[in-house]
Amino acid sequence: MSEANNASEATNAAPIEVGTPAPDFTMPTDGGGSVTLSALRGKPVILYFYPKDDTSGCTSEACGFRDQLPDFSGLDAVIIGVSKDSVASHDKFKAKYELPFTLASDKETGVAEAYGVWVEKSMYGRKYMGLERATFLIDKNGIVRNVWRKVKVTGHVAAVLKALQAL
Numbered sequence: 573m574s575e576a577n578n579a580s581e582a583t584n585a586a587p588i589e590v591g592t593p594a595p596d597f598t599m600p601t602d603g604g605g606s607v608t609l610s611a612l613r614g615k616p617v618i619l620y621f622y623p624k625d626d627t628s629g630c631t632s633e634a635c636g637f638r639d640q641l642p643d644f645s646g647l648d649a650v651i652i653g654v655s656k657d658s659v660a661s662h663d664k665f666k667a668k669y670e671l672p673f674t675l676a677s678d679k680e681t682g683v684a685e686a687y688g689v690w691v692e693k694s695m696y697g698r699k700y701m702g703l704e705r706a707t708f709l710i711d712k713n714g715i716v717r718n719v720w721r722k723v724k725v726t727g728h729v730a731a732v733l734k735a736l737q738a739l
Contacts, residue, residue, distance in 0.1 A: 636729035
């Protein structure tokens with residue numbers, strides 16, 4: 573069983589809170605790779621969940637992280653964007669917008685469930701399950717230091733950078 577599948581078993585656990593260990597995971601990434609959270613110990617990680625590749629809000633958020641990457645890299649941080657989209661979709665999205673950070677595919681939603689961001693949504697009166705736009709700042713020891721839920725894109729990247737600088 574993969575780490576992502578193991579993570580889905582944690583859905584009945586308490587919500588992720590500041591000061592708690594971040595649930596570990598392994599997910600496939602753009603370019604045919606994979607990423608394991610525990611392998612990134614020693615570096616802070618910005619783990620951001622977004623609903624869908626190449627949509628207006630998701631593109632704005634990704635480009636915001638892209639444009640500020642030198643500031644994040646200067647603090648030795650790793651940025652990982654996560655959605656349900658396929659690796660092939662991530663490859664196209666990444667190439668189209670020249671995104672210089674990892675995009676991970678959580679097709680089975682196990683990691684999203686473990687982080688409490690696979691939620692019921694509503695549009696035009698129709699209810700459905702989807703990814704909540706959320707960001708987790710994880711310190712170099714794997715501890716969650718900040719959580720942003722129901723993220724509004726405007727100003728979000730700056731807020732994440734400010735929190736990272738305060739670590």
